Amino acid sequence: MARIYVDPGHGGSDPGAVANGVREADVALAVARRVVDHLRRHGMDVRMSRTGDTTKSLQARTNEANAWGADAYVSVHCNAAASASANGFEVWHTVFVDKSKGDELARAILRWLDELTPLANRGAKSKAGAGGRDYYHVIRETRMPAVIVECGFVTNPNDARYLASASGQAALAEAIARGVVEWAGLAWRPLEAPAPQPAPAPKPAAKPGPFADVPADHRFAAAIQWAKERGITVGYGDGTFRPDQPVTRAEVVAMLYRALHKQG
Numbered sequence: 001m002a003r004i005y006v007d008p009g010h011g012g013s014d015p016g017a018v019a020n021g022v023r024e025a026d027v028a029l030a031v032a033r034r035v036v037d038h039l040r041r042h043g044m045d046v047r048m049s050r051t052g053d054t055t056k057s058l059q060a061r062t063n064e065a066n067a068w069g070a071d072a073y074v075s076v077h078c079n080a081a082a083s084a085s086a087n088g089f090e091v092w093h094t095v096f097v098d099k100s101k102g103d104e105l106a107r108a109i110l111r112w113l114d115e116l117t118p119l120a121n122r123g124a125k126s127k128a129g130a131g132g133r134d135y136y137h138v139i140r141e142t143r144m145p146a147v148i149v150e151c152g153f154v155t156n157p158n159d160a161r162y163l164a165s166a167s168g169q170a171a172l173a174e175a176i177a178r179g180v181v182e183w184a185g186l187a188w189r190p191l192e193a194p195a196p197q198p199a200p201a202p203k204p205a206a207k208p209g210p211f212a213d214v215p216a217d218h219r220f221a222a223a224i225q226w227a228k229e230r231g232i233t234v235g236y237g238d239g240t241f242r243p244d245q246p247v248t249r250a251e252v253v254a255m256l257y258r259a260l261h262k263q264g
C-alpha cells in the first residue's frame with residue numbers, strides 16, 4: 001500500500017502568505033484534508049504533517065516522513081508575489097530528475113490542475129540551492145519523491161477568491177489527488193454521485209372537518225360534527241368554530257335546550 005505524506009504548509013504561529021483576506025495556512029490545510037480523503041478512499045496509507053492550525057518545523061515534517069518511509073511527500077502551499085498580477089499554480093520537484101520520480105509526480109499533478117481548475121498553469125519547476133542541491137527544504141531533505149504544490153497566489157484577487165472558495169479547494173484537491181493516484185498506477189474512482197433525491201410524496205389532502213378550524217383529525221371532530229348537523233352548536237360567521245374558546249353558562253343551557261327540543 002502506497003504511503004503518502006501530505007503536508008499542509010505553515011500553520012500555527014506561521015500563517016504563510018496573507019493577502020486579500022486569505023491565509024495560506026488555512027487554504028493549505030483545507031485542500032490537504034480533501035486530498036487525504038481522496039487518497040484514503042483509494043486505499044492509500046496517508047499521514048498528515050498537521051491536521052489543525054498548529055506550528056511544526058520543516059525539519060520535524062521531513063524527519064517524520066523519512067522515519068515513516070513515505071513513498072511520496074506532497075506539500076500544499078499558496079504563492080505570493082509583490083505584484084498583484086502574478087497568478088496561477090505551479091508544482092516544484094527535485095532538480096535531480098534521474099534520482100527520483102518526483103518530476104513525474106509533479107507533472108501528473110500539474111496536468112490535473114490544468115484540467116480541473118481555471119487557474120493559469122505556470123508549469124513544473126525545480127530550483128538548485130547551495131552546492132547544487134535542491135533549494136527547498138522539503139524537497140532536499142526527504143528521501144522519497146517530493147513535490148510542493150503552489151495552488152495559486154493569495155496576492156492575486158482572482159486566485160485568492162478561488163483559493164478561499166469551497167469549490168476551488170475541492171477542485172484543487174481532486175487535481176492533486178488524481179495526480180498522486182495516477183502516479184501510483186491506480187485507477188481513479190470518481191466520487192459517487194449523490195443519490196437522486198426522490199420527489200417528496202405529495203401530502204394527502206387534509207380531509208375537511210366540520211369547521212375551518214376543526215379538521216377531520218381533531219380529537220372531537222366527530223362530536224362537533226354531530227352537534228353541528230343537529231343545530232345544537234353553530235360556528236361563527238367566518239366559518240370557524242374556535243374549539244378552544246371557553247363557553248358561558250348561558251351557552252351551555254342554550255345548547256342543552258336545542259339538543260333536547262330540536263331532536264326527534
Ligand SMILES: [Zn+2]
Pocket residue numbers: 009010016017024077078
Ligand atoms: Zn508556503
